[in-house]
Amino acid sequence: MNLTIKHLSYFVALAETGSFGGAAAKVHVTQPALSLQIKDMEARIGTALVERLPRDIRLTRAGQEVLTRARVILAQMRDLEAAVRLSEGLRGQLSLGVIPTIAPYLLPRALTRIKAANLDLELRVREAQTADLLAAVAQGRLDAAVIALPFELDGLVAEPLFTDRFLLAGSRARIDSLQGTSAPMRPTDLPPDALLLLDEGHCLADQALEVCGLKRARASVDLGASSLGTLCGMVGQGYGLTFVPEIALKAEQAASPEMAVLRFPTPEPARTIALVRRASTEGKSWFTDLAALIAEAGTTQIGLARADVPQQARA
Template sequence: MAITLKQLHYFVALAETGGFGTAAQAVHVSQPALSAQIRDLETHLGAPLVDRLPRTIRLTRRGQEVLARARRILAEVGDLEQAVRWHDGLSGRLHLGVIPTVAPYLLPDVLTRIRARDLTLDIRVREAQTDALVEALGRGQIDAAILALPVPAPGFEAIPFLSDRFLLAGSEQRLQTWAHQAARLSPHDLVPEQLLLLDEGHCLADQALEVCGIPARRQVDLGASSLSTLCGLVSEGFGLTLLPELAVRTEAAAARGLRLMRFAAPEPQRDLALVHRGGGDGAWAADLAGLLRDAGSTLVARARDLVPVAP
């Protein structure tokens, strides 16, 4: 009996979840069915792949080797399916990953644009931090991801689609402190102790620290889980934060006490890109990047209407 893709899929699920019950739930089969497939795989390979412990499993040395190869095989199969599915452009099924500081602002507009082009496209969205999306992309669990450059892993193709500038956000009283130097305000002028950022793991927090020239996280108050939380805090006078243009329209409307100020040129920014594994016909990725560029440019233009760029 030959090894099947089903067996490899089940084995990867088992390794990632750490238990037969949770793995069975993840792949939507009964636990006996999953256990039988794992036993058949071990029989075919002639070696145990997992140590069955009372409440969990542990991969054997052979199991760790099989896991690495199984992930590569499943990713290759995913690429094959993708190449055939999207031979004629963006159509069929799309598994898209998006970082949390982009998803709530860009997705509503871009999904509307995608639906206007093709109502039959089946879109599945996963919102997660950069490292999780890069891992999912490498395993073939998603087709593409919207990330901020640079991508923290080699081997992917990136199509930049938007330069998203940062604005200084805070209460009116807080920003009044900087009014006298608005024409020459630099991120490096900010006092680290006044800066609030997203909790560790969000790439936006790392980018903000970098543009402000702050080398150590311990100097900054980190802990908010979303930009909306940050904007609510700073609008009430609890420090300052950096807000990307992409989020300006939504957050300015939600936090009524929020005030925004631009930095002097060159304004700090993040560069957003559509990242995919590459290979085959990349027309679908170019199509999608074009839609992202259109949607993003619209949001940025609205932000610049609210907070004009200095002439």
């Protein structure tokens, strides 16, 4: 049969895009060239893998089986390539993913440290939501990713980096009124119709809902903003309340000076920031070295927030 990595890569691209044109663009070849490779692949296997429809394609039962195995083979190939690239530690080429509620606040400090410690490292960074990053790590398209736990990690392992606590943010008048209440404000005390959160797919929104004892389906919670910066600007102008992670505080206060924050009483709601990789890459020094550099950068950034908004003493 003698299938090639090119066959498998083109076929997976076709399955994921659902069209020959989309797949050709994804793998940077012409549509006729990709179509020819798929036909050659079917001839070598001896059965049809794709149903060619007027507007799209569908995989046959054989195609579904091939897709499952092709993804595993390609992931193993990428894992092999990564093992060779990073066999001498944190040098060579490395692909790192970071979630959007961490990337703009952590990366400037982290990249400075990484560059200073590893002049021979060529780092490629991708910003995306958690589910997309974990899929890319599992499939070998990324070497590692910075995410917020808890999250389901199938076939991956996580190295905790630091704890990122949530602050309540709103306009100065609104925060002053909440600080003036007799009992300390807890997340479960917040009125749902006053909360503004990130839209579908952002883990920060899910975590905020969880600590408030709310569900995403509740229509009284506004789940429409696409960025943390947008939320901070809105609440600073008096449009509700939101959660700001400590790591974002300095940057968002500079961008939205009208925004004020208060710290919840202990135990404070928080998320654990972690670096994840495939389990098959364990034991490599590049991962522990990278985790240490990112943890140092994150801890420094969060220290600034805790200096500005000190934690409350336990009762």
